[in-house]
Amino acid sequence: MSPAVQLSPSSHAHAADLILFGGTGDLAMRKLLPALYRCDLEGRLAPETKVIALSRGGLGDTDYRGKVDAEVRGAGAVPPGDPGAWDRFVRRLHHVSVDVAAGEPDNGWTALGELLTSGRTRIFYLASPPMTFGPFCREANRAGLITEDSRVVLEKPIGRDLASARAINDEVGAIVAENRIFRIDHYLGKETVQNLLVLRFANTFLEPVWNSRWIDHVQITVAETVGTPGRRGYYDHAGALRDMVQNHLLQLLCLTAMEPPARNDREAVRDEKVKVLRALRPLTGADARRHTARGQYGAGRVGDHAVPGYLDEPSGTPPTEQSARVETFAAVEAEILNWRWAGVPFYLRSGKRLRSRHSEIVVQFKDVPHSIFSTGGAGPGSQANRLILRLQPSEGIHLHLQAKEPGPGEVSLRPVPLSLSFAETFQTRVPDAYERLLLDVLDGNPTLFMRRDEVETAWSWIDPIISAWADDVPEIYAAGSTGPGGARDLLARSGRAWHEDGLA
Numbered sequence: 001m002s003p004a005v006q007l008s009p010s011s012h013a014h015a016a017d018l019i020l021f022g023g024t025g026d027l028a029m030r031k032l033l034p035a036l037y038r039c040d041l042e043g044r045l046a047p048e049t050k051v052i053a054l055s056r057g058g059l060g061d062t063d064y065r066g067k068v069d070a071e072v073r074g075a076g077a078v079p080p081g082d083p084g085a086w087d088r089f090v091r092r093l094h095h096v097s098v099d100v101a102a103g104e105p106d107n108g109w110t111a112l113g114e115l116l117t118s119g120r121t122r123i124f125y126l127a128s129p130p131m132t133f134g135p136f137c138r139e140a141n142r143a144g145l146i147t148e149d150s151r152v153v154l155e156k157p158i159g160r161d162l163a164s165a166r167a168i169n170d171e172v173g174a175i176v177a178e179n180r181i182f183r184i185d186h187y188l189g190k191e192t193v194q195n196l197l198v199l200r201f202a203n204t205f206l207e208p209v210w211n212s213r214w215i216d217h218v219q220i221t222v223a224e225t226v227g228t229p230g231r232r233g234y235y236d237h238a239g240a241l242r243d244m245v246q247n248h249l250l251q252l253l254c255l256t257a258m259e260p261p262a263r264n265d266r267e268a269v270r271d272e273k274v275k276v277l278r279a280l281r282p283l284t285g286a287d288a289r290r291h292t293a294r295g296q297y298g299a300g301r302v303g304d305h306a307v308p309g310y311l312d313e314p315s316g317t318p319p320t321e322q323s324a325r326v327e328t329f330a331a332v333e334a335e336i337l338n339w340r341w342a343g344v345p346f347y348l349r350s351g352k353r354l355r356s357r358h359s360e361i362v363v364q365f366k367d368v369p370h371s372i373f374s375t376g377g378a379g380p381g382s383q384a385n386r387l388i389l390r391l392q393p394s395e396g397i398h399l400h401l402q403a404k405e406p407g408p409g410e411v412s413l414r415p416v417p418l419s420l421s422f423a424e425t426f427q428t429r430v431p432d433a434y435e436r437l438l439l440d441v442l443d444g445n446p447t448l449f450m451r452r453d454e455v456e457t458a459w460s461w462i463d464p465i466i467s468a469w470a471d472d473v474p475e476i477y478a479a480g481s482t483g484p485g486g487a488r489d490l491l492a493r494s495g496r497a498w499h500e501d502g503l504a
């Protein structure tokens with residue numbers, strides 16, 4: 001294994017001032033601060049590293065530390081125990097009130113400047129809506145806070161279509177060089193996603209069969225049980241295609257389909273990913289409608305809980321006409337037009353309020369060309385080999401093989417999994433994706449972050465699908481189900497079916 005694919009150096013990451021714009025927001029409280037605390041607990045943060053939260057909140061350091069204590073530790077987002085380590089972590093935290101939109105001459109920048117350490121790397125982490133990325137960089141730069149070696153981290157989504165993504169990339173790029181812009185897609189930090197690269201490029205047995213000759217199709221599923229309570233403001237203008245498919249699912253597709261890069265480094269990996277995106281068969285108009293499905297959840301039950309439909313989710317604002325048009329489930333049949341993959345469908349689907357939380361990549365191999373067994377031979381797909389990379393829950397790899405049922409008489413076949421559970425095999429905690437990605441930012445390693453051309457190429461494939469959907473309303477599916485019938489029809493047309501083990 002090359003050193004670059006290991007989780008992180010055993011020593012701590014470089015010291016930095018980490019400025020967290022959106023420091024009181026949901027992402028900071030749910031993901032970023034718990035991840036930073038974990039890194040600290042394991043000795044991976046340099047002692048000097050400071051975390052400076054920015055928000056419009058008008059909080060002092062003490063208020064902010066109390067808020068984090070209540071919302072992160074109090075909510076059980078970090079392991080209990082070791083109060084000494086928690087106190088040490090909390091002492092790294094500061095808060096400065098900044099309102100980028102207010103356009104006042106100082107607006108908190110002076111206070112921020114006073115907290116920053118001269119000569120130390122500055123990392124501006126923008127955990128805020130995409131339309132703030134450009135103005136934030138402009139104002140921080142005008143205040144003289146963005147130095148030569150500052151890095152900027154942008155949370156997805158980068159825009160809501162190609163034009164807005166380009167505008168953001170232009171604005172931020174006018175101030176910060178591309179190699180110092182870290183566009184986060186947290187799926188790239190997940191252990192199984194890392195393991196996909198290792199599985200494909202540190203083993204020899206898969207490569208000869210990793211192509212259209214042996215593979216029937218690929219399914220990529222990210223199913224969630226959560227709905228969108230409190231997120232209508234964002235979600236009405238996003239939907240599942242923009243929120244999940246444009247980034248997370250396309251990234252998984254790229255890593256599954258890309259050619260072996262020459263090195264595991266920043267440009268080689270990203271060069272190969274972007275080639276896959278460029279080779280996607282464009283989906284437009286009626287063709288886009290034929291090769292996609294969309295749905296919106298209605299009321300139903302998830303586990304033991306009755307849950308409302310999308311339009312009745314509690315939210316600060318009442319539903320609008322747009323709310324009824326937005327999809328909470330999207331499925332797409334993609335095809336990669338190159339020598340390795342032409343003719344192999346890649347089915348992508350993602351939805352909210354589905355039966356179970358379940359994410360995986362399923363590589364379905366073709367049937368044996370001829371079966372010598374009278375039972376369980378070359379049937380339609382279900383008996384053929386299948387490789388499953390499970391991202392969540394229980395990260396692991398499962399290879400379904402045909403085995404003989406024990407017993408005398410006629411040979412009877414049954415598919416059985418050869419399973420690798422990361423938690424059991426390595427007897428270690430699987431770190432959250434944000435831990436890995438934050439350490440990579442601190443170490444200045446952008447390999448697992450999206451380059452400008454990747455983001456824009458992904459949007460240029462997604463935009464025509466969004467246009468094709470403009471006049472449709474999504475099909476309603478019951479919360480707690482496996483999604484809309486249209487998604488099943490998408491595969492049924494070619495005699496295939498979704499792999500529902502995790503969802504059923």
Ligand code: BG6
Nearest residue numbers: 156186222224226243244359392
């Ligand atoms: C985010 C989306 O990027 O990913 C959310 O905005 C989604 O809508 C989340 O719930 C899923 O991430 P994970 O790691 O829980 O699968």
